[in-house]
Amino acid sequence: MLDVAGRTASAPQPGSLLRRPSPGALIRTVVIVVLVLFTLLALPQLLSLYYVDYMTQVAVYAMVALGLGVLVGRVGLMSLGQIAVLSVGAWSAARLLFGTSQPFPLVLVEAGLITMVLGTVLLLPALRLRGLYLALITLMLASAVYVVLLTLNFPNGGHGFTGYNGNQIHIPPIRRPSIATSDPAYFRYAVVVAVLMFALVAIHIRTRPGRAWAAIRQSEPAALAAGINTTLYKLWAVALASFVTGVAGGVLAGAVHYLYSDDFPAYTSITILAVVLMGGAYSLWGAIVAALLMQLLPALLNNWGVSNDWLTILFGIGVVFTLTTAPRGIAEQFPKDMARLGGLLVRLVRRGKPGPAGTPEPVSAPAPAAASEAEAP
Amino acid sequence: MYGLLSRTRVIVAVAAATGLATLAGFGTSSAAASTSSSSAAVKTSACGTKPGVKATGTPIVLGSIVTDQPGTSFTDIPDMVNAYFTCVNDNGGVNGHPIHYYIETEQTNPAQIAADAKQLVQTDHVLGIVGNTSIIECSVDSSYWKSLGYYVIASGIAPECYGTPNFADVNMGPRYSSDGAVQYALAKGIKKIVFDQSNVPGTGYIAAGPNALAAQAHASIVQLTEDVPITNADSVAIKEVDDAGPDGAVILNFTPPDALVILQAAQSLGIVDHVKMWGCSTPCNTDFLAQSLGATWNHKLYVNAELTPPDSANTPTMKLYKAILQQYGLTGPDKVTGGIGSFSQMGFTEAEIAVHALESIKGAYTVKSVNAAFKGVKNFETGMLCQKWTFGNYPTHIANNEDYTVTVENGKMLTAQGCTQISAVDPQIAGYRHHAGLAPLDPTA
């Protein structure tokens, strides 16, 4: 069954982690390493603080998009409530950072674990629902969490379980790790955390869970028949996505210093879904594209004096277009379009010699079974 | 297959574009009640020192950060500041220097707000900040402004806008404005107050003011909060009226749309007269609200007003305000869409103060000199407030602490009570007046 991400995934080869890498994979790895090093070392020097702050948000939401991509793209579970998950992670991290003096990395892991437990527990009974019902129930859960958060509020240095003091005039900022207090340093910190999260997800994809998820997305009855414990693996995906999003919430707390319930309305879950679809739910690059769309575009529009509403409209158009014409999203469609363009140019130049084949997929599982955009029956 | 799909893309794009173009025909243009013709008598050139002479020197760069999101947009305030500055630039500038004004919008996202502040300082090189109006900017940026020595002239909302050395506001903000509304009810002898406010950051801080006032007057007070936007106004209204009782008062602290639905629900349910009085903090002071409420609310709703009602004073300053609004505010890409009203009044006042401060600077215009000038504004008669305005070197700033009360009458807000001090029973007010050297009941600053 093809779903939102629009492709049929076939199971990767066993022991893929230990296989000797092909030249294509080697080049890809080198490119990724170079890009990461550039981002860490050079980018903060080249950008103004305005853009550094926004790029930190890109790192945070890349992790959120990554988690959503695992659910939507890999397993076929639609979630319309990832913002609620992010808010739980941010809340936990803020509470721990105010209430304890634990080192920042430990707080991030704890926030991730708390979010993982809560996300799994909340969604466990819901996993027997499928498709549309599951998506809508996540919307309901997220809306309920938002109402609770409005009353609970975010920790602001107060005491008690909630850590919220409503009478506070001078709200202390949420602390950052001692090695990364300045904005450029914290940006680098966020990028390192993001790289670790992407690596965590990549490892999952290449080993047994990834294979199980691919089988479940292909056909859940068939997977069950093959002896795969679908409930366990679906839960694993939810746990992984929640953990990654929880860690992202922790990084967000340190980035912004001040958190408010208004920052996490249910509406933003719709926006995140839109950009993940546009970027491409299946590919890991898609998560980065999604984060750039969601966080960097507003920064540019603001500088050009264009209202943010145009971005909302753009995302709406993007969702509809992506679902109807480019189900795999920009991250996969763009290289294909570019390859097609490249092929056209090459043909024009060489006059008649056939163009090169399509670009191989970056960083994801081996080639999909069907290259066409048709539905599988 | 690919060709069919790309054709579909074109069709959809065209359809979307046509749809939007058609919708554009139903544009907003919700200009306010009236643009007075008498303002034509006053020349806008009164805003500057050299009428008709365009300023051509090196620009003085200023900036602001404002919330602009669906349902909550304060862009009229810096847009009016901009209109004033443009007028000044057309009439001699500040000692010959034009003012360059950057406006950064944000959607209540702390990361965005922090980034906007960095943009203004490090990329745009602003010398001063005027016109900030944001739900959370004061909290997010106050330590940044403090570290750089910026003294901001703003319209405050969050508690930090009134509680740090680096912000001084032309308005009163939700707590002190609610104090004013509650005070008016207590002065009428009401002994039971229901104070209902929107559940946004700082409800405890805001509630503390009315609590103190009620305690001192030996009146009982019920504190309620509502999540906004309100979707079941009927229940909210019934709950408020039940808690207040026939001798009580319901005081609201909401943005105009939410206050409106509560009041309309009360009217629709027929329970308006089940309490003695309805009150509202200053956001309700808008002719839009008065028009939507209609004549059944005449003299039933009393709204705290932190700015001089535009229709009640025909002073040169008020005329200048209307003239600048007409000539500079209603033209150009950044229109002041609300017309005459508290938003544009606040913008006018802030710009007035800024220009007055800038004109006092002898020597170079630097971050240091500009902010020293802002901080040094003392006893400036703005013509828009009850008191003269002072920034001052104090740990907290509640520069506007005297208010009017207005009431609904036939689609407009009219003065019900003239300038009255906010009671020093509110400990923050008492603290500020102590720092500012104001005797508690001294009517002149």
Added chain:
Amino acid sequence: MPSWQEFQPFIVTGLALGGVYALSGVGLVVLYQATGVVYLAFGAVGATGALIAWSLISVSLPGWLAWLVCIAFSGALTLGYGMVFGPLLARRTPLVKATATLGLLLILYGAMDLLWTTSGGEVRSLTLPTDAHKFSIAGVQITYTQLIGLVIGVVITLATAAFLRSTKLGTAMRAMANDREITATLGVPVRRVEAAAWLGCGVLAGIAGLLLADMVALDATTLTFLVISSLAAALIARLRSVTLTFAAALLVGLVQNLMVPIPSLSNYNNMAPFVLAVLALLALSRRSVIALSREEV
């Protein structure tokens, strides 16, 4: 704990709120039964129509004409969307079809804020002539507008149930929602039937938009996302029965409003629709069923 006397007015307003939820909820389920699409943009379409009506009224157009334009606009927009994207997404899962309507929601939401700005503190409100006429129940005044909202909900429910069961067009719609291609091979004019369903839903969205703008608020954000609470009622009925949706909506409105006078629960009353939906969905789907038909949800 408040007394029975104190609860009474909240029962009445609870039913009125239930009527509000029922309007959109019923509209959602009707279209879902006919086309398999959960029209999440229902609220946004109605909101845009209501704002257009407001704009026309504020330039002194007669009220009835403005309302007609609102209804026509909502119908046309929904029909247009359905005719373009219905066939394009016909073979995709209901989840994909619902997600696509989220795209329409975003487009309208952005457009509404651009065209009907709030940058000057503008406050808009829509009143219908039926607001002026009221009657009393349990010490609480109910306007005829609220009664009409409830009545329209009932009428739509009954009419749709009868229509889908008894008429040829209705049967065709039910067949199409089940399997579009087989229905086409049976000679049913699929595109025309679909068009009728979409147009009907759009008209309902316009009517609901006007009524909700009057009864709740004329605010883009409120009206657009009110559909989520109505969706809760629809989910309790598992999107399958219009009658159940109507009943569920009344229940949700009632429960939500009964929480308001209870001090410890009052702040959480907005959660009621969502919690009820989650509980209902989990309770009613205790057995896990692996569906093999095309109609997978």
